[in-house]
Amino acid sequence: MFKKMLALMLVLLLMATALVGCGGGTAEEPAPAEEPTEEQVEEQVEEPQLKMAMVTDVGGVNDESFNESAWNGHQKARDELGFEVSYVESEQDADYERNLETLLDAGNDLIWGIGFMMGDAIAEAADFNPDQKYAIIDSAYDDTPDNVVGVLFKAEEASFLVGYIAGKMTETGKVGFVGGMDFPVIHGFHYGFMAGVKYANPDAEVLVQYADSFVDAARGKAIANQMYQQGADIVFHAAGGTGDGVIEAAREQDKYAIGVDMDQNHLAPDNVITSAMKRVDNAIFMIAEDLKAGNFPGGQTVVFGLEDGGVGIAPTSDKHVPAEILEEVAEVERQIIAGEIFVPDNKDDYDANY
Amino acid sequence: MLDSLGFIIGTTLMYSTPLIYAALGGVMSENSGVVNIGLEGMMTIGALIGATVGFYSGNPWLAFLAAGMAGGGLALLHAVASVSYGADQVVSGIAINFLGPGLALFLSRIFFEGATMTKAIPLDNKMPRPIHGLLPRNSFLDLVFNQYATVYIAFLLVGVVWFLLYRTKLGLRIRAVGEHPRAADTLGVSVYKIRYLCVVLSGVLAGFGGASMSLAIVSNFRPTLISGHGFIALAAMIFGKWKPQGAMWACLLFGVSNGLVVYLGRSDAPFEISMQLLSMLPYVLTLIVLMGFVGRSSAPAANGVPYEEGER
Numbered sequence: 001m002f003k004k005m006l007a008l009m010l011v012l013l014l015m016a017t018a019l020v021g022c023g024g025g026t027a028e029e030p031a032p033a034e035e036p037t038e039e040q041v042e043e044q045v046e047e048p049q050l051k052m053a054m055v056t057d058v059g060g061v062n063d064e065s066f067n068e069s070a071w072n073g074h075q076k077a078r079d080e081l082g083f084e085v086s087y088v089e090s091e092q093d094a095d096y097e098r099n100l101e102t103l104l105d106a107g108n109d110l111i112w113g114i115g116f117m118m119g120d121a122i123a124e125a126a127d128f129n130p131d132q133k134y135a136i137i138d139s140a141y142d143d144t145p146d147n148v149v150g151v152l153f154k155a156e157e158a159s160f161l162v163g164y165i166a167g168k169m170t171e172t173g174k175v176g177f178v179g180g181m182d183f184p185v186i187h188g189f190h191y192g193f194m195a196g197v198k199y200a201n202p203d204a205e206v207l208v209q210y211a212d213s214f215v216d217a218a219r220g221k222a223i224a225n226q227m228y229q230q231g232a233d234i235v236f237h238a239a240g241g242t243g244d245g246v247i248e249a250a251r252e253q254d255k256y257a258i259g260v261d262m263d264q265n266h267l268a269p270d271n272v273i274t275s276a277m278k279r280v281d282n283a284i285f286m287i288a289e290d291l292k293a294g295n296f297p298g299g300q301t302v303v304f305g306l307e308d309g310g311v312g313i314a315p316t317s318d319k320h321v322p323a324e325i326l327e328e329v330a331e332v333e334r335q336i337i338a339g340e341i342f343v344p345d346n347k348d349d350y351d352a353n354y
Numbered sequence: 355m356l357d358s359l360g361f362i363i364g365t366t367l368m369y370s371t372p373l374i375y376a377a378l379g380g381v382m383s384e385n386s387g388v389v390n391i392g393l394e395g396m397m398t399i400g401a402l403i404g405a406t407v408g409f410y411s412g413n414p415w416l417a418f419l420a421a422g423m424a425g426g427g428l429a430l431l432h433a434v435a436s437v438s439y440g441a442d443q444v445v446s447g448i449a450i451n452f453l454g455p456g457l458a459l460f461l462s463r464i465f466f467e468g469a470t471m472t473k474a475i476p477l478d479n480k481m482p483r484p485i486h487g488l489l490p491r492n493s494f495l496d497l498v499f500n501q502y503a504t505v506y507i508a509f510l511l512v513g514v515v516w517f518l519l520y521r522t523k524l525g526l527r528i529r530a531v532g533e534h535p536r537a538a539d540t541l542g543v544s545v546y547k548i549r550y551l552c553v554v555l556s557g558v559l560a561g562f563g564g565a566s567m568s569l570a571i572v573s574n575f576r577p578t579l580i581s582g583h584g585f586i587a588l589a590a591m592i593f594g595k596w597k598p599q600g601a602m603w604a605c606l607l608f609g610v611s612n613g614l615v616v617y618l619g620r621s622d623a624p625f626e627i628s629m630q631l632l633s634m635l636p637y638v639l640t641l642i643v644l645m646g647f648v649g650r651s652s653a654p655a656a657n658g659v660p661y662e663e664g665e666r
Contacts, residue, residue, distance in 0.1 A: 058577065058578070059470065059576075059577065059578075060459065060470035060577065061468070061470075062463070062466075062467075062468045062469035062470050062471070063469075063470055063471055063576070064469065064471050091455075091456070091459075182628075182629060182630070207620070207621045207622075208621050209616075209619055209620055209621060209629075210619070210629045211629075212629045212630060212632070212633040213633070214578070215578035215579075215581045216581075217567070217571060217572045217579060218368060218369050218567075218571050218612070219612065219615070219616060221368070221571060221572070222365040222368065222369075222612070222613065222616040223616050223619075223620075225361070225364075225365075226361055226616060226617070226620055227620075228492075229357065229361060229492050229497075230620070230622070240578075241576055241578045241579065244572045244574065244576065244579075245571065245572055248571070248572045248573060251477055251573075252477070253491075266473070266474070267474045267574070268474065
């Protein structure tokens with residue numbers, strides 16, 4: 001009996017370690033360089049192929065959000081540019097450094113960090129390994145190191161477009177915005193959306209509330225319920241997992257919601273009318289092209305917007321949004337690209353212009 | 355005004371429900387003398403299994419039961435380690451908290467073609483709302499009582515657990531094992547059996563709690579869905595002096611403060627408070643109540659102490 005139990009425990013322990021480690025990959029230390037062999041045994045491995053890899057944030061590679069989009073971009077680079085691509089998933093914030101190390105050891109030409117949460121980890125890794133190229137989604141540095149590219153998105157432009165749709169489609173004259181946390185990245189969504197609503201419908205009222213969390217689905221649901229109760233009929237969220245609750249509230253109340261980052265229509269096909277998308281996949285592909293062409297924009301912050309397909313509205317928008325409004329949206333998009341419409345991404349710009 | 359009150363009460367119920375299940379789980383386990391800080395892990399696996407079975411079978415009740423079984427299964431490991439082998443219960447609980455989310459991710463990838471987020475369950479296949487549609491939408495009564503079945507079951511279970519612990523022979527044995535296992539053993543009560551039963555039941559309840567998130571509050575699982583609920587439930591149980599009704603009140607207090615956070619944070623609130631400050635409310639309120647009104651709370655005497663049957 002005892003032996004059986006012991007065997008069982010050992011198996012479980014093994015499983016536990018395997019599972020806990022499943023996001024981490026191999027955490028092997030790089031071989032100590034203490035033995036300087038005189039003979040140059042370093043094999044000259046020929047690498048005609050460029051290698052690119054990414055570290056996901058805690059969402060995992062199929063999160064139907066940034067990480068998945070980023071991985072799509074990698075796959076596109078593999079298929080069209082002949083890159084060798086791979087990824088490592090992070091289970092928790094503490095995994096970032098270790099995972100970056102793993103990819104460094106694997107000899108990648110370019111390593112991506114997906115999400116601003118990895119900003120510090122990337123900066124640190126770039127500092128330790130000045131010959132390794134890094135890039136990060138959704139983060140910028142005051143003083144970007146030469147081997148790092150920061151990739152930002154003009155989320156306010158996509159938000160402006162969905163705001164325009166909301167402003168045109170609202171029947172109650174009230175729409176809502178639920179933000180994750182009150183900081184600049186989310187302000188782009190917030191004020192871009194408000195500007196879009198006002199541009200389409202100057203009389204519309206926008207209810208705004210921050211959840212102070214990206215993971216609290218119950219709070220997202222409560223906030224959205226309250227907005228619908230106050231008369232809003234379309235709510236836009238930029239709140240990650242909290243937004244699941246927003247979309248759920250829309251389903252239950254039979255109202256409309258607008259998704260974020262990815263096309264979230266599949267979460268509630270009857271209720272999510274459109275989504276403000278960040279095309280992380282396009283951004284990664286474009287940087288990969290630059291890398292291949294030999295003009296890796298190291299030391300810079302690259303900002304993608306409507307102009308280069310870095311942001312946009314969801315392809316499923318035509319399910320709920322009338323065709324004539326979509327035509328207007330296309331026109332608005334053209335005007336934004338041409339600089340005829342100013343899109344604010346913070347309170348001061350918004351107040352000054354709308 | 356009445357609508358606002360209704361909104362706050364409704365939100366309170368929604369928020370408290372998963373916590374109540376998990377806190378009841380804690381009550382069961384700890385009254386038998388086994389510390390269970392693995393509630394979080396058990397909730398996570400329950401949430402995943404609930405969302406998965408719910409999506410594929412279309413039957414929320416089957417999904418709910420499966421979630422309970424998944425939580426119970428994980429709890430069985432905790433029982434084996436901490437009852438049969440006398441391992442440190444806190445360490446075993448921490449292991450469960452690693453194992454639960456890891457296993458949930460692993461299984462999610464198997465069931466959903468590599469996705470860590472499960473697909474949304476159609477509204478009709480979610481937990482039923484028993485009185486949905488009977489009352490005018492967003493009226494006071496609708497806001498308060500139009501809740502998912504999981505909410506009602508949670509409060510029912512508070513009564514069931516109370517009755518079990520304080521009005522049945524089994525309950526007396528459970529509490530005896532938690533207070534003085536040697537005495538119970540001498541009287542012919544099997545300490546191991548009782549503890550196994552309680553720990554597994556606690557996992558079942560925590561699994562229900564997870565499913566009440568993924569089958570009612572939202573309709574899909576994502577890795578961040580259960581983020582800290584198990585620990586809050588654990589605190590609520592201690593706050594509630596290891597009693598089911600006490601734990602329920604603590605969960606409700608936590609729920610109502612969250613309802614207030616949302617209510618006071620709305621854009622036309624009479625006064626503007628920063629959301630960061632507001633978000634502290636649930637914790638500050640808990641601290642204040644804990645310091646001012648609860649008084650000394652003492653755990654079952656043998657809580658956390660491994661027991662070896664027949665030992666002298």
